[in-house]
Amino acid sequence: xxxxxxxxxxxxxxxxxxxxxxxxxxxxxxxxxxxxxxxxxxxxxxxxxxxxxxxxxxxxxxxxxxxxxxxxxxxxxxxxxxxxxxxxxxxxxxxxxxxxxxxxxxxxxxxxxxxxxxxxxxxxxxxxxxxxxxxxxxxxxxxxxxxxxxxxxxxxxxxxxxxxxxxxxxxxxxxxxxxxxxxxxxxxxxxxxxxxxxxxxxxxxxxxxxxxxxxxxxxxxxxxxxxxxxxxxxxxxxxxxxxxxxxxxxxxxxxxxxxxxxxxxxxxxxxxxxxxxxxxxxxxxxxxxxxxxxxxxxxxxxxxxxxxxxxxxxxxxxxxxxxxxxxxxxxxxxxxxxxxxxxxxxxxxxxxxxxxxxxxxxxxxxxxxxxxxxxxxxxxxxxxxxxxxxxxxxxxxxxxxxxxxxxxxxxxxxxxxxxxxxxxxxxxxxxxxxxxxxxxxxxxxxxxxxxxxxxxxxxxxxxxxxxxxxxxxxxxxxxxxxxxxxxxxxxxxxxxxxxxxxxxxxxxxxxxxxxxxxxxxxxxxxxxxxxxxxxxxxxxxxxxxxxxx
Numbered sequence: 319x320x321x322x323x324x325x326x327x328x329x330x331x332x333x334x335x336x337x338x339x340x341x342x343x344x345x346x347x348x349x350x351x352x353x354x355x356x357x358x359x360x361x362x363x364x365x366x367x368x369x370x371x372x373x374x375x376x377x378x379x380x381x382x383x384x385x386x387x388x389x390x391x392x393x394x395x396x397x398x399x400x401x402x403x404x405x406x407x408x409x410x411x412x413x414x415x416x417x418x419x420x421x422x423x424x425x426x427x428x429x430x431x432x433x434x435x436x437x438x439x440x441x442x443x444x445x446x447x448x449x450x451x452x453x454x455x456x457x458x459x460x461x462x463x464x465x466x467x468x469x470x471x472x473x474x475x476x477x478x479x480x481x482x483x484x485x486x487x488x489x490x491x492x493x494x495x496x497x498x499x500x501x502x503x504x505x506x507x508x509x510x511x512x513x514x515x516x517x518x519x520x521x522x523x524x525x526x527x528x529x530x531x532x533x534x535x536x537x538x539x540x541x542x543x544x545x546x547x548x549x550x551x552x553x554x555x556x557x558x559x560x561x562x563x564x565x566x567x568x569x570x571x572x573x574x575x576x577x578x579x580x581x582x583x584x585x586x587x588x589x590x591x592x593x594x595x596x597x598x599x600x601x602x603x604x605x606x607x608x609x610x611x612x613x614x615x616x617x618x619x620x621x622x623x624x625x626x627x628x629x630x631x632x633x634x635x636x637x638x639x640x641x642x643x644x645x646x647x648x649x650x651x652x653x654x655x656x657x658x659x660x661x662x663x664x665x666x667x668x669x670x671x672x673x674x675x676x677x678x679x680x681x682x683x684x685x686x687x688x689x690x691x692x693x694x695x696x697x698x699x700x701x702x703x704x705x706x707x708x709x710x711x712x713x714x715x716x717x718x719x720x721x722x723x724x725x726x727x728x729x730x731x732x733x734x735x736x737x738x739x740x741x742x743x744x745x746x747x748x749x750x751x752x753x754x755x756x757x758x759x760x761x762x763x764x765x766x767x768x769x770x771x772x773x774x775x776x777x778x779x780x781x782x783x784x785x786x787x788x789x790x791x792x793x794x795x796x797x798x799x800x801x802x803x804x805x806x807x808x809x810x811x812x813x814x815x816x817x818x819x820x821x822x823x824x825x826x827x828x829x830x831x832x833x834x835x836x837x838x839x840x841x842x843x844x845x846x847x848x849x850x851x852x853x854x855x856x857x858x859x860x861x862x863x864x865x866x867x
Contacts, residue, residue: 338400340655341866342717345397346644348653352397352614353641354581356600359656359714360609360839361389363426363473363532365588366396366600367436372593373648376429376455377600377612378405378438382837383423384672384712385409388438390455394651396590396598396614397644401656401669405438405450405459408676417698418674418708420769421836425491426473426532426586429455437510439465441472443491449510465506466513470495476510477535477542477564484510485564487520487544489531499523501533501546503564520566521559523548527570530557532586535564539622544568545599547585552604556585558624574599574615574626577637581613584638589617589624594646599626603638607743607810607832608715609839616642658716658865662690671843675708682711682846682857689727689859692844694735696851704746704845705768712742712843715806715832716865722842723803724863725820727785728758729795732853736761736846739802741812743840744769745833749814749826750845751782751798753856758782758798760816762827769836779816779826793854804842806832 343358357364361379368375375396381387386404393399409415409423427440437451438459446467450459466474466486474488484506492498500522505515523530527548536543541560549555555575559568576582587601597617602610615627620634627636660668665686673681682692690711698706728737730753738750748763760782765774786797801817810832815823832840846858 337652337654338657338659339653340658340716342658342720344653344655346653347641350643351641352644354613354639355603355611356397356614357391357399357612357656358608358717359611361391361612361714362602362610362837363586364600364602364612365426365428365475365534366590367429367431367588368590368592369431370434372591375590376402376436377588378427378429380426380440380837381406381424381672382421383409383415383419383674384838385415385674385676386672387424388427388440388450388459389669391656392456395645395647396592396600398651398654399656400654402456403669405452405455406462410462412676416676416678416708418706420674420705428475428534430476430478432476432478432510437476439474439476439486441474441488441491443472443494444469447471447474447486447488463511465511466504473532475533475535476506477537478508478510479537479564482508484508485535486513487533487535488517489533489546499528499530501530501544503535503566518565520544520561520564521546521568521570527557529554534588536589541622543589545587545589545624547583549585550583551610552583554583554585556601556626560623571623572635573624574601574636574638577635579638579640581638584613584615584627587612592645593648596645597624598645599624605718605839607834607840608718609834613638614642615639656716658713659863660690661862662860663688670713671711672713672841673708674710674712678709680855681709689861692737692846692858692860694730694737694846694848694856694858697847697849702771703765703768703774704740704742704847705744705765707845707847710740710742710843710845712740712841714841715839718808718810719806719867721803721805721866722863723801723866724844725799725801725861726844727797727799727859727861728856729797729859730758730856731793731795732848732850732856734850735848735853735856737856737858738845739804739814739842740845741804741806741832741840741842742845743833743835745772745831746840747812747814747827747830748845749779749802749804749816751800753796754781756784756796758784758796760800760826762814764827764830777827780824782818795856
């Protein structure tokens, strides 16, 4: 049983919650330095802004079809981050996002503070550019507003000028617009809620700076600045461009590239100034199955241009740093990391969890009883695998190597109902408990090319007797308490194991390879399914999941 103390914590603001320190990745070295990545998890296309004091920083990132969307992370020093909430609780239209619409939805948001309010703009490549706002970034955000409708517009960033006029820079998705590698600017109404002008191309990146996208718009020292990546997600570089007019023409330089480092495609991020007057740049690195992780780079200025990272050869193009001194702050910032483990003590879902589609309460619910309940749901019609299943409870991978162990009890009310632990991507692997008659089967399931209709395979690992059963005849269930574990190695391979006592674990099938999903890294979590979908729902009661070395 869980204590009432944990219920009290649910009523506290996020800033008052206990600090979480990861066992598997902490970038703060404890000696005034940090090691990249500062967030070793899939927060792709990160953008950051400071509060009015320059001492609190808020980060958001792409969330695509995952719900809740638009994660909000908070930091006091740009190194130690915690998940403070989400700005988007549901995606529209429901006719699209009540299913797992992989790769659609929220692309490359920007976050800005203007006149005491925080704004987030993002592009839905199929519908246009949206905005939400709030006075408290850790609280509730407004309902999404469609600012500019149309297909193909992505990666928007607003800029409020000194005279109160508002401009919006954005890129174009070739898959929807039919063209890419150009950046456009248009004028918005002063309140940033609607377009009052037509777009104009301000930068043409075709050829030398192909696939230019992700513009971040700033003004400093009388110059209009656009910082943008080019060259492709995993293979590109970072540009800086400046002009005396928001409409250009813009001068352009490459200010960061991979060089001789192992950090591929270092680009698309945020320039931010601290209260100490230092400039820093947060960007992502594409790590394949692990997704796009967040790095922090120092920024220096030479001849009026930024140099991002370390410029050992003096060519004014930086390379990513592996370790560096931390940003200077007025006081000690707490050492903390985005939460991973979960005791499921609270009647609210932990901020690390997302669904692949809009949430339906029939998927499952948290409780104050010391567990989270996930119900068996019918697999989407005619689906050969789990790719389109909307009811998986998933979180990002937290490090290159880790172990995730869960204690759970499965209650099955009909043959074929199954539930377990999964690593989900375009390929996926899982360990599940399935009812077969009056017993359970422990199965290892695998699917290759799930996104292309690949067929799921299952191999029998063990037969298990029920650990309990209902004695009444009204929709009786049989139960199986079990410990499930997955272990990820630095080469992105994983193995599964299980235990009936929580002490002695037995391997469950061969080693498999993680694979990313559609624009996101592989995600781990829980699945509960019933292929037939006709019986009363079974359920998986998850007592806890713990992420360890």
